[in-house]
Amino acid sequence: MVMFRCHGCGAEVDAGVRLAFRCPNSSLGGDDVDHVLAVKSEAPSPSIGNETDPFLRYRAWLSPYRLARSSGLADSAWGDLVGQLDQALTAIDGRGFRVTPMADQRPLAEAIGLPGALWVKDETHNVSGSHKARHLMGVMLYLRILEAARLPAGENLRARRLAIASCGNAALAAAVVARAAEWPLDVFIPPDADMSVKARLKELGAQITICDRRSGEAGDPCYLRFREAVASGAIPFGVQGTDNGLAIEGGRTLAFEMAEEFSRVGTVPDALFVQVGGGALASALAQGLALAHANGLLSSLPKLFAVQTAGCAPLARAWERLSGVDLPTAVRTRSQFMWPWETTPVSLAHGILDDETYDWWSIAEGMRASGGSTVVVDETQVSAAHKAGRLHTDIVASATGTAGLAGVIAKPEAGKQIAVIFSGIER
């Protein structure tokens, strides 16, 4: 049995009996609690395999794998499922999941005036061109295990479509993973979504719904249509932890890979700068590094710096308001800390302009535990990071993908050794 627990209200969900996505109390409304489901207890001393596919290598760290084993499936059944998806991903996207490279980029460090090491984890050649597919592969493996083990939560699952609200890397990742699993996907996008993204989504067989703003309606119309689809039975296949807590887990593989590499090299960076939009990436890293630390892979925790742009910084606003407040109180008074950004933001790093940081709480927990903070960057810094990344490395990352580096430019005194993630390719 694998239990999930809401970090806000404490509700528990047996992941084999009911989909462990959204907290069952979150729809009740009016309680001002931050409802997010997360696995209740982590695997004790999980082993690391010798495979190069992170979903095999770190399988013992993943709750879908634990669910598979506790439901009577053999280790080889997991290997078969991951292997089938890997073959399909390779056919569709030219690659499956493999541990991605990380290196100390000396010329880049020198160019931005850093005296010490600058570790850059390169996600631009990950499945679908960004880290996002990791989140969705974790969710897909859970769905496949529910089917394979014939668990109650998996009943009639194939009759339900997958749904996501996004017009960028998350949508592309969802479409690639859904196609690999031959699972129909609905993508809710705004009218001005990028033509090339739309074309690729269609090529991958996703059903696109263009969401116009309706008069008198507040909030993101794509997200509202997505919520309606989920209310009518669609499976939430997005990366926002509030709608799908399990999405965070797959993203943790990124932290495990980094921790293992730091352990191999015999170092721990002083600081990790992460670009934050909806918050799933930073939340997965905070949780993953904490787990790696608890299991002896890291001797200390790098300080977590969450980077947002001046145009849209709801997490930085929350962080300021959190001063002097304990997190158990904050989780029960969500509206004091997190609400949608009031103005329509613009930035070169447009992938991190989510008007809410959905996963704000566990990022705050990670920043507190490690002694980090938020960093707000201006457009000059966003642009400088993008240019420096292109000029001084051979990684072709987008401005969103290099936005963590903009945080380093803003706060170079954060440590002698610094780590960042180039999280998405330039399209």
Ligand SMILES: Cc1ncc(COP(=O)(O)O)c(C=O)c1O
């Ligand atoms: C390349 C890239 N990096 C980082 C992020 C931020 O991730 P999150 O929304 O989980 O904070 C995004 C989000 O779209 C992205 O596309």
